[in-house]
Amino acid sequence: MASTRPVTDEERKEIRRLHGEGKSRNAIAKYLRRSGRTISKIVAEMGLSFDRATMTAVATEARSMDLAARRLRLAEDLQVDAERMRRQLWEPAVVFNFGGKDNTFEKRTLPEAPAEMKKTIMGAVGIAIDRSLKLAPPKDETGTEEGIALITNLMSGLTAIHRARQEQEATEGA
Known part of the structure; x- marks a missing residue:
């Protein structure tokens, strides 16, 4: 009742x-x-x-906003990672080698990373920046071309350093 x-x-x-x-x-x-x-x-x-449709729409919008905030945080973290990796280009670097008939280990600290390591680091920096830009594209596109040009110039410079280093090693080895 x-x-x-x-x-x-x-x-x-x-x-x-x-x-x-x-x-x-x-x-x-x-x-x-x-x-x-x-x-x-x-x-x-x-x-x-x-009205379930309205409630669902509100919940969906809230979820979309949460995901956008998470993407923004991840994009910021990737930028920090890229900056941290880029600093490694000019810091002392430890290089090592295993091998030989006695299976020896040898390591050295160089004043900065060798060209091949710099090339690898720049590739990782480029990937981190690219992913951060895809997660949170800039609202004003005016800076994108300059950023791409900067990365392209850095990669070209590192490639030139790497080639010069390889030529030098080839000359010394002959």
Whole structure:
């Protein structure tokens, strides 16, 4: 048998609050110990509804915003990674070698990374920057071409250093 007790003003306020929080009709009914029909009637009187399409759209929009924020944080982290890797180009670098008939280990610290290592580092820097730009493209495209030109020039310079180094090693080995 259905309850015949009148709905109080306090319950109406609570229904409006819970509806505003996105609670479902059944959740509100259970919380207030009222029938779903009573809750639907009161919500309709308030000019509100339990339109699932609207609620789904709001939830989808919230999820999209959360994902956008996560992509932005990841893009920022990739930029930090690229900057950190790029600094390695000019820092002392440890190089090592295993091998020989006695399986020896040898290592040296060089004042900066060798050309081949710089080439690898620049490739990783380029990938990190590229991925960060794909995750969070700049709103103003005016800086993109300069950035690409900078990376292209850096890669060309490192390639030239690498070739010169290989030619030098080939000359010394002959």
